[in-house]
Amino acid sequence: MTGRGIDPASFAARLVRWQRDQGRHDLPWQQGRDPYRVWVSEIMLQQTRVDTVLRYYPRFLQRFPDVRALAAAALDEVLEQWSGLGYYRRARNLHACARQVCLLHGGHFPRTRQELEALAGIGRSTAAAIAVFCFEQREAILDANVQRVLGRAFGLRPGSDAASRKAMWDCAESLLPRQDLPAYTQGLMDLGATVCKPTRPDCLLCPFAADCPRELDPVRAARAPAPAARRSLPWVLLWARDPARPAIWLQRRDAHGIWPGLWCLPQHDDESRALAQARALGGVLHCVRHDPVLHRLTHVDLLLHPMEVVLRPHALAADAGDGAGWFDPARALRLGLPAPVRKLLQRA
Ligand code: SF4
Structure with a gap:
């Protein structure tokens, strides 16, 4: 397989194996499939590092243990709990979304990606993550981390124009396995967050190191800074x-x-x-x-x-x-x- 690029047909199986062996399994929102807990974590994790979220998440859940409690709270209380996490628009949307779930869905999160996407502050990728983790739907995620991983692994150029975005989504959907969707989705998240990082990816730890085009790219290799003495x-x-x-x-x-x-x-x-x-x-x-x-x-x-x-x-x-x-x-x-x-x- 070396030198030919990553085989898309085996990408998911390799990632699932890596996730089971080396991925993250102990994050608080990974315990159970409660869509409320998963949704809160997904929103908190947007633009915020995991170690920061870990400081806020338990306190937030203690104060608002379920979607009804969050919907019943005053916005000021929600903002107070959010204080320090930044990007307060997320807190406002969280509050609005909780009210929508109670008003429109009787306090139960809808199960499909399309219905979830119609709620305040939930984009396509977040909706897909909730649908995969909580309702076993077959959906592709494509947050910034995943765009970086797929861009590097399959030589795609992330961009904000419609054609680049479509190419990325097409790629993400074409790679979806028939089974093990939660492990696969978590694997993409874990690889992007812990190995295929924005700067200095730890390619030595990556399950695709042997055939990732970024690793094999001679132009990039020539441009790469001189290796440290190690x-x-x-x-x-x-x-x-x-x-x-x-x-x-x-x-x-x-x-x-x-x-x-x-x-x-x-x-x-x-x-x-x-x-x-x-x-x-x-x-x-x-x-x-x-x-x-x-x-x-x-x-x-x-x-x-x-x-x-x-x-x-x-x-x-x-x-x-x-x-x-x-x-x-x-x-x-x-x-x-x-x-x-x-x-x-x-x-x-
Ligand atoms: S080999 Fe490196 S660049 Fe390629 S997917 Fe893995 S971590 Fe990212």
Whole structure:
């Protein structure tokens, strides 16, 4: 896939996998599917960073726990709660919208994107997000973050003219998967907010780093500022597993160099060497490439590529003295492991 650009057919599946593994899952508005809570969060998050919203959101919900409470409040009370968040037009629209929901919809948010879009202060993308997260509708979002991600990933130029906007929406809609819409939509939001940032995107952490046209663009590469003195090392970590028992192959690292003396998944410079070792350990049944993990050390960035290999049962190599061997996961976690390897094994 390298060099040909991102395959639109696999974009959603890759993003969903990344979201499940590396995305955000603990934000307060992600707990449950109450459209009121999702709507308030979506409006607050417009032009405001998540860490700021996290300071205001609980207080706002405590004061206005549901749409009826918000509709019944005086506008001044709403503005007071909004104080500090800025862009007060959002608070006014929030209040007006709550009243519309009560007057026109009996206090229940409508379920379709089109009906939601007819309410005060709810644009197409916000309406789509509510419809996806709360009502399992198949709709595309396209806020500023998503425009940036799709623009970079598919070489589109974001613009305010009608043709550019239409091209963006067409792209967003064409990428929609048939299933996993909430995870996919959250994945777009997470990637735009945490990895594909406006300046200095963390492409090393991106699931599309290998085939994103922005990353492969030679003109851009030539224009890019000279890299800092930091080195970046790609490491393949062989995660060999015994399917017949929960055992993982670990090796103790050299006393010198990175992670001296720690136990670790075997580290290789490329996949072919990792596979050669896996074959020597017991014959490869199948292999799963996990998303890369960036681990920053003081002087170097490690880009870890965990490669999980399930070996043929009953054909496993014996332990190799006290420097390498099979460990059951509980025992492995009691060893001195590098932090990212421990995290990986804990997650498994
Ligand atoms: S590789 Fe970089 S530019 Fe491309 S989508 Fe990922 S973070 Fe954005």
